[in-house]
Structures are given as structure tokens and as C-alpha cells.
Amino acid sequence: MPAPLVDRPGESRADATGPIRGNVDRARILGHYRTMARVRAFEEAADRALQAGHVKGAVHLSIGQEAVASGVCVNLDRGDFIVSNHRGHGHTLAKGADMGAMMAELFGRATGACQGKGGSMHIADFQVGMLGANGVVGAGIPIAVGAAHAMKLAGDPRIVTCFFGDGAINRGPFLEGLNWAKVFDLPVLFVCEDNGFAATTRTRAVTAGPGPGARAESLGIPSTPVDGNDVLAVDQTAAELVRLVRAGAGPQFLHARTYRLRGHTAVDPAPYRPAAEVEEHWRDEPIRRCRDLLVLGGLDTDELDRVVADAEAEAARAVADGLAAPHPEADLAWTDVQDVDMPGAGRPEARA
Amino acid sequence: MPAPLVDRPGESRADATGPIRGNVDRARILGHYRTMARVRAFEEAADRALQAGHVKGAVHLSIGQEAVASGVCVNLDRGDFIVSNHRGHGHTLAKGADMGAMMAELFGRATGACQGKGGSMHIADFQVGMLGANGVVGAGIPIAVGAAHAMKLAGDPRIVTCFFGDGAINRGPFLEGLNWAKVFDLPVLFVCEDNGFAATTRTRAVTAGPGPGARAESLGIPSTPVDGNDVLAVDQTAAELVRLVRAGAGPQFLHARTYRLRGHTAVDPAPYRPAAEVEEHWRDEPIRRCRDLLVLGGLDTDELDRVVADAEAEAARAVADGLAAPHPEADLAWTDVQDVDMPGAGRPEARA
Amino acid sequence: MSQLSYLDASRQAIAEEMRRDPRVWALGEDLGRGGVFGQYRGLAEEFGPARIADTPISEATIMGAAVGAAMVGSRPVVEMRFSDFALCAVDELVNQAAKARYMFGGQGRVPLVVRQPIGMWRSSAAQHSQSLEAWYAHIPGLVVVAPATPADNYGLLKSAIRCDDPVVYMEHKDLWPALGEVPADAENGLVPLGEGRLVRRGDDVTIVTWSRMVQVVEAAADEPDTPSLEIIDLRTLWPWDRAMVLDSVRRTGRCLIVHEAVQAGGFGGEIAATVGEALFGALKAPVRRLGAPRIPVAYAPVLEAESRIMPAKVAAAARAMV
Amino acid sequence: MSQLSYLDASRQAIAEEMRRDPRVWALGEDLGRGGVFGQYRGLAEEFGPARIADTPISEATIMGAAVGAAMVGSRPVVEMRFSDFALCAVDELVNQAAKARYMFGGQGRVPLVVRQPIGMWRSSAAQHSQSLEAWYAHIPGLVVVAPATPADNYGLLKSAIRCDDPVVYMEHKDLWPALGEVPADAENGLVPLGEGRLVRRGDDVTIVTWSRMVQVVEAAADEPDTPSLEIIDLRTLWPWDRAMVLDSVRRTGRCLIVHEAVQAGGFGGEIAATVGEALFGALKAPVRRLGAPRIPVAYAPVLEAESRIMPAKVAAAARAMV
């Protein structure tokens, strides 16, 4: 299985080599470190931009959950598809989307990934196979399953990965979509990003039974649990599941336990959980853990700092470029609605 | 646990006594025989009436599945609730509804259970706790769960039983409703009547994983399988589950395997399955099995024939009464829509 | 030309489109055995079970999977059985299918057709009789079609399948057996989306209608006392043929809109408002609407009849306008 | 009287109704922490977690369970968070809640209130900004309410909770902080369902509007060049106050309907059609409608603005009518 590091397509990988843990080489881990640092930097920058009033809509930060995005997406090819949810910046970046276009989308600019029409909850980048975040919890599941269905129908080898939260497993589409994927034996990897919360509610309070994995297995889909804050574990587990999916073994399910270190939205101070709990989880956060591993493996901390600094610089550039980018023309609002009704852009007056 | 035979409230039970199998006495089994014979007679009469053009809407016959209705409902009190699906005649009769009102409903008469407004797929009899059949597969599940929720909120000891088919387990409300029932620890018994088919489709072809029971258990609800054509087994299993539900042990799940001996609707010749398969299942049908048991237990076949004859006479009376009953007044169409808009009956012209 | 039923016309349309374009496929419950009304009879035999896909009873995912499949280049025909069951899949149709192309800034499209058979049919009662075309006409991103004849069911279904945006395609269950001439030639029989059909010329009142009501209005026109009716079958409700309607009403000076759906909040309101605004001063009588009362459809025929528009009602309404 | 926000008015209404009637309870996601907008803040503390129930993310079952609970005698207040998410629960609302009483021949009733916050709010884009009141007005069995002021949100929510039939209750998210006088006395503050509110007398044009647009229209009326506007806040969309609207238009001779929802297929069509028919001949100008274009709501403010009705637009439309 070729498993390119897709965090920055085209960019040269780190030159450090040699195994660190298992048979994973340092370059791969460093790649994760870079991807996660980029996600973190993006989220922090987006948060600051929001506080400064540059982002108008809601933003759901994935701080603390970067390892799931990085560990899964590193195993996907550029042509493979992902479908995401409202907390999708990490998945999108890890799949190779351009950070500048993403930030510009948050700012509602013409240079945004969706030309400013979607915002954070509807970021998509079809060029890298990112078929969209979603504002409706669970709604991505049938969409992902359908994309996989189309691949199977067409004999197309590309596979689909579907990210969703632990809250989504209480919605009907979870059952329907997983059952469907198994019935039609589709090439789809389900990734349940279990951060313990659905908005302000602890998911265990509203979730019966043993959890996501048991539900998947009751639908005939094998589930593999993983420490979602251990990027290497996520990578290695996802690698095997992706291999199975590609090999035609049918849908697979990855249950990744992690923790949402920030509020549900960027403006949520999350008073519903004790500070001590959050602090404890900060000690377990994936980027620090990855760094520790790399340092243990002999990597120079200066080099690691440089990776972080690069990521932060990239995010700063994304903010600066986004702020400098033009707002869309108002007429853009009238395009891409539907062809038959509105063949050309323009308001009805203009079209009459 | 008092477990009244509610098949004909007020009617005297059979006078035969003494154990036949386990500690179940003959009277109870004879009660089942009578209930099942009544369901069968009703279905056959409804079918004939439909062929004769007296029933306008669709009818889904429960022939072959009578043991589930009888075995479960015998364990319910009159005040307990049931929620049913499109194939609900058996459940409704077993819960104590009046056969005449049911047949009149099929005929769309003013004396119908719903005054002719609902038809077969919307039969309800709130007086005996029958909260309605449903035309939408799976839609009864959340309704049943909600009724149980209200009981729990009110500290009301009544419990709710929810009947649905094996096709319904592929709809979202199955997951959502069962999860909900367990999360709120509600007094509800789920009964999955697994007849192998969803309309013209074999459910195993569209159902992934080990089946209904495994799905229930993945949602924290214990599942008990039962031979759904063995009325005694259904009775004894349901008795225990009802006891648990009443005792506050939370939701329970009964998975009853049975077979739909007739077409999906009364007009479906079911060409999608071999005649031999159907024939084989006729040998296993619950009424004959119950009769064999009773005969083995020493009951007089004449008496059993009388039970059947009585049931058939009752059904014939229901048909005759239904045909003699008046059609509803057209103005009835305007009642029970909603109070605030249409406080009184009558067309807008009449109300203006 | 050949004589086909409304049902067979749709079947032929799908078969031809599936032969023409390998990306077209159909999904829904029981399709392998022909679908609940037989609209897919024989198709599984010709195209195989992968392209005529038997699905679980999972309306939300039938629709949602079609959205995903369409976004990556296939062209699904979604079967909802009864339009009433499509109410289990509204997020997928309205929040996802209709908006994806727009929200994503045009990066993807959702070329799917969702067949939602509508209307009263054989005492089907409140959960199997609805006509909710007005809902979908209200949703940006959706095309809404409601054919009344075999030829249109053939030509419009083909156009719908070729459309690059989601189409809500509403056949009327009572029309399945209706017979009519259908152009045998695959390409000539296409009917463009958005164009009405002038069913009959007339002088006194323009009737705007669609679906099953076209026949009812024609029957009304044939009654002895009825004024001369010009009948327009809208065929596509969004976009609807404003030009055809306005041209006609400009000439007749009167407009009556007839639809089977509940009148309150029905699509007739849109047409009446548009005509009333555009032709103010040119109207000889107020624009009128005839739709079902705002009551659920009841089971018993005598009750169900209260929701039905019959020819006599149409004729009386037209008479009252002249 | 006391000064309350639109949000606090609703909270007070629920609290009072829950004190008055032990059968009333609320269910939805995150209610224990006050709900996503804080509409339930403090209620879990007073009434406990059983009556202010935190639910899983299961919109279909939130709605469906409420139907079952209502049928056996409790009175649920259903929280849908954003009206857009109610699209995951349409079968439960439209096929079940709205029709149960009717289908079962009046044996049971479904006294529930489903709160569905609507409207554009802080660049929420296409899946969090919809106003679909027209849909529910089209469905027999549903009452539809859309309050514009704190007093109405107090009085109408109480009436909705006391109503024995299902009520779709649509608060506007942009109005949460709006302040206004609210009658402190619990019983006097009730606002009957189905009655409009005359916001302002005027001579030239009757404006019929509701929800967030009431403020917008008032602002338009205050602009210097605007003709004299009579403003009616419909408050309840079904049943709507035909008498108040017709009386007013009879006097002014002109009617403009303003709503935030998409104009095509919007509820304005119902009103325009009704006014056009009832007052034909008495109108000095065609009835006009002002609603959003038939495009999804976009994210970027400059694009979103294309979907917004601003006071200047209303004023211009009114001016063009006189």
C-alpha cells in the first residue's frame, strides 16, 4: 500500500528517517507532527480571527482531536474521498486542502474554498476529495455511503472515509447508513471521533449500551477501538482498516477516543465541565504526545519548533491573505442554485 | 402477576383446567386458541370482504402470525398500551378491541373503530389501550417510547408494548427509539415480529449483521428470541419480559420468528417465493400447533371446533353488521382536524 | 408513436436512459420485483441488481446515499414509493441535495431524480394520499415536475434524468393505468423542464392545473353548461411556465387554478399571486383557486370525497366566474 | 408589566405553564444546561431533569416520542434547536402528530408544542437559516405561530402550550435579545391563537407581515418618503386573521405582504390570493409580495444580504404601490 503523506501535497517530507516505534519511520511521524501543528495553528488562528470579528458564523474547533484527522488521512490517496461533519477543519487540512482557501472561507471571501457561500460548516474541497463538512449531525453518513456506492457501481477503486462524532451515533442515519454499507459491501471507512461530548451534553448520558463499536458490530461491521490521541496508533490502525477496505473486505469502523479541549463552538466557555478535567486532558493532548515521541526518537527540538513556527506562519499568512482578499460580488449569490431555473448569474430584474 | 386473558374481556374462560406444559393451564392455552382463531377468522373474513369489494383500502393480513399477538397481549392488562404497525389486526384484537368496530372500520362505516376515518392501517382503540396502527414502517417505535416516557413521568404503572416487523429494524427510528427507551429507562416491551419479509423483499437480503436481537443488545436492551409460532413459548417468554418491565427493569426486547403465510397485502399473490416454502410453513402454523397441544392435553376436538366455529360466526356477524352499518355523514370529514381552526364540524361555507 | 400507459411510459423512459448512460441507476425498496406499482418491472432482468438496487426500508439513506452518489458522478433515480414516505427523508432532500451545489460554491452537483408518487388512490387515507408539491417548489435548488399524461411521463422523466440538478418527480398514483400516445423515438419524445402544455384552447376562463387534475378539468370542460375553458397543464411546477399562463389569462381575463393538494398554502397561491400582480387591471374576475380543504384525507370513500375535486366543482367554479 | 427579552419572555411562559400544569414538560438536546440559546436556563434547576429532559441527538424521536407522550395525556414542549433540524423529524410531525387525532376518529389528541427557531442569524448559512412556516401552514392539523415581540412570545407560547392540538411554534433567532413590555400577570398576558395584531394604523398601504419582519417594516414606515403604512403582525399563520387583513385592505386599498422566507411558494402567496379574490375591485393597486429570492441562504454577509429584506426595500415597494 503506498500511503503518501498528504498533509501538504508536493511539499518535501522531513529528511529524518529510521524507525521510532514499530516499523513506522520518523519521517512519517514528523509528517503527523507537521499536519497536527498545521491543524492546531489553523484552529488557533481561526479562533483569534473570530474574537477579532473577522469570522461571522459559528466555528467548531478540533483542538485536541488532531491525531484522528492526521492518523486517518495519511493513509488516504488524494483521489480518495472524505465526508466530514461540523468539526471538520482538521479532516479537511489533513486531506490536503489549501489552508488559505479554508481561512478565506471562514472570512466569507471570494477566494474561499466555497467562494464564501458555505462557511466553516460547509467547507468542501472536491479537488482533494473532500466532499463537504455538514451542518446537520449525522447527515454525512448516508452521503459517504452513497459516494462509496457509486464507486462500487463504477468499479472505481477509490474509497470513502466518513468522520462523525459520538453524538451522531444516536441519530437514525447511523443505523441506516452502516446497515446499507454492509448490505452493499461498500468501500467505506467509518471513523467515530469520540470526544465525550455532544455540545454541552456528555454523550454517555444520552447513549445507551456499550457504545459506537458495539453498534457497528451489531450491523455486521467490525469495529476497532483506538486511542485517538496517539497519532501513531491511529495511523497504524487506520492503515490496516484502509487496506481492508481497499481489498474489498467491506466497510470498517474505527472508534477513536479523544477529547475536545475547547468549547463546543469557539464562543462556548464550556462551564459544564470542571477545569481540572480539561487540564488533565491537556496533558494527554496528541501534539505534545507526538512531540515527546519524536524527541525520544532523537529528533532535534529546534527542528520541531521550526515545524510549529512554519505552521503558525502559514496560518498567519492564511489570515493575512484572507483579510486582504475581496468580498464576493453580490451577484455570486445567484449562481449555482440550479441550471433549469437560473441558467445565468444575476438577479431576476437583471435576467428579465 | 395477574395475567388476565383479555381476548374477550368479560367473557367466561374455558372451564378446562390443569397443567398441559410447564405450569400453564389448559384454560390459558384454550384462551390462546380462541384468540388466535378469532384473529384468523377476522383476517379471512376481511380478505373475503375485500375480494367482494367491501374494503376499499389496503389490508395487510397477519395470517400465520397470530401467536405473537396472542402470546404477548395475554400478559397485558386492559390499561396497558400497545402500539402497532400496518399489520395490526391481530394485535388489536388480542388487546381486546371489538371485532365489529374493526370490521366496520375496514368497510369505512360510521360504526368503525375510527368512524371510518382511518381504515386498516390506522385502526386504534384507545379504550383498550390500543394507540394505533401505523402506515409508516417504524413510526410506531418513537410513539410507543413516548407513551412509556409519559407513564414514567406521571408515575403511572401502565406499560407499553410496541409491535413492529423485521423490515422496520432498518429504519432510523429503531435505533433512536431503542436508545431513548434505555437512556430514560422506560417501561416498554419491544416486539419484533420477524416474518422474513419486508413486502416483496426477503429481509435477510437487506439486513446486515446478526439481526434484531443483536441490534437491541448493542443499545443496551436485552433481547430474548422465541419461536413466534409457538404460542405457549411466546406467552411464557413475554410473561417474564412483561414482569421485568413492570418491575422497573427497563426496556425489554422480544424477537419472535414467524412467517407470513399470505401476501404482503391481501391482493399480493407473493410470486417471489416458492409455493413449497409456503406449504412447509403452513405445517408450522401456530393455530394448528396450539390445537395439537390441546388435543395432546386431552381436550375434546369438538370443543376446539366449537371455538373455531364461534370465531367464524363472530367474524361473519362483524361482516354482516359492518355491511348493514351506515356510511359516515360527509360532514364528519371536517371534524377532529384541530380545535383552533375548526371549532365545530362543517364545511367552511357552512361555517362562514 | 405507440400507445402506452403512464406507468409503462415511465418504465420505458428509465430503460432508455439507462441504456444511453451507464451512470444512471435506480434505488428503492422492492425494485427487484418491479417496485410496488410495477414501474420497474423487467428492469432488474435487463440491467442487473446492481443498477436496479433493492434497498432496505431506509428512506433517509435511500435519499442520502443518492446525494453522495450523485456528488461523485453517478445519476441515481430514487424511488420513494409514496410521496408520504419521502417525509422520512426531508433533511436529505432539502438540507443536502437541494443545497450542496450552492453551499460548496459550485464544486459539486447533485443530479438525482426522486420519484414521489402523489395523490389520492384507492382509499389510502391520511398517510398515503398526500400531494406536497408546494413544499418542494418553495425550496431553492429543487426542480419540481408533475406529469399528467403518458407522453409527458416519458418525456419529462427523461429530461429529469438528464438534468444536472435534483428533480422532485411526482407521478400521480391514480394515473398509472392511463393510456396515451407516446413518441416511440427516444430523442424526439423529450419534454423540456419548465414548459407548460396547452391542453385546450378556450375563450372565457384559463384553467391552470397539473397532474391528475388535468383529466378532471377536461371532463369539466366537456360538461354542457361550462364556459369555454382554456386549459394549461403546468407539468413542471418549478420553474413554472409563467409566460404561457400570463399570455392566456391576458386573453381570457379570467384564471382559475385547480389542484388536488390542500388549497391553503398550496402552489395555487403562488400562481394566483403572480397572475393577480402581473395582470391587475386586465382581469375580468378575481383569480380563483380550487384545492382540497385543509383536512387530512380520510379513509371512507364518502369522507375522502370531501377532499376530492370533481369535474362538477370545477365547472361550477368556472361558471361562477363569468 | 415588566421589561423582558423575547428569550426571557418565552422562558417565563414555560415556567409558569409548568407550575400551573404538572403534565407540561420539555424535551430536547442540551436543555439541562439551558438550551442552545438559553431559552431553558434555570428550568432544570426548578423542575428537575425529568421534566426538562436532556435528549440524545435524535430529532425524529424527540418529535415522535412527544407524539406518543401527548397521546396518553402529557403535554410536551419539543425543542428542535434550529427549525432546519426539524427536517429530520417531518414524518413524526406531519404524518403522525398532525394526523393522529383525525385518523383515529377523535379518540386521541396530540397536544404538543414544537419550538422551531427560524430565520437568518449571524451568518448561519444554508442549513441554519431557513424559515419554512409555509410548509406547516399547508398541513391540516397543525397550528402555526410566529411571534414578533416579547409580549407575544410570552402570551402565544402559553396559549400554544394550552392548545389541545399540535402547534408549530417558530421563534426568530435574531429576536432573542429584543426587549419589550410583557404583562406580568400570568393569566392576562395570554394571547389567543389566530388573532393578528394591529401594529400601527395607516392610510395608504396595508403591510401584512410576521416574525422578524415586523421590526423591519416598522423601520421602513419611519423612513421619510414612505407612504402611510398600516402594519399588521399576523402572529399566527394558521389560522390567520383574515378578518383583520381584509378589513384593513378594504380601507387602504393596497396590500403588501412581507416575509423573510423565500417568496416563491411562501405563505405570502396564500394571503395575496385570498386578498386578491376577496377584495377584487376594491384594490387600488395589485397585491404585492416581498420575500427572499429562491436561493439558499449564503454564508458571506454580502451574499447573505441578497436574501435579506431590508427596510429600504420595503419602503421602495410601498412607494411603488401608491
Ligand SMILES: Cc1ncc(C[n+]2csc(CCOP(=O)(O)OP(=O)(O)O)c2C)c(N)n1
Ligand atoms: C440533526 C442535528 N441536531 C442537532 C444539531 C446541533 N449540534 C451541532 S453539533 C452537535 C453536537 C454533535 O456532537 P458530536 O456528533 O459528538 O460531535 P462533536 O461536536 O462532539 O465533534 C449538536 C447537537 C445539528 N447540527 N444537527
Ligand SMILES: Cc1ncc(C[n+]2csc(CCOP(=O)(O)OP(=O)(O)O)c2C)c(N)n1
Ligand atoms: C417508511 C415506509 N417505507 C415503506 C413503506 C411501505 N411498506 C409498507 S409495509 C412494508 C414492509 C414492512 O416489513 P416489516 O416491517 O417486516 O413488516 P411486515 O409487512 O413483514 O409485517 C413496506 C416496505 C412504508 N409503509 N413506510
Ligand SMILES: [Mg+2]
Ligand atoms: Mg462528540
Ligand SMILES: [Mg+2]
Ligand atoms: Mg416482515
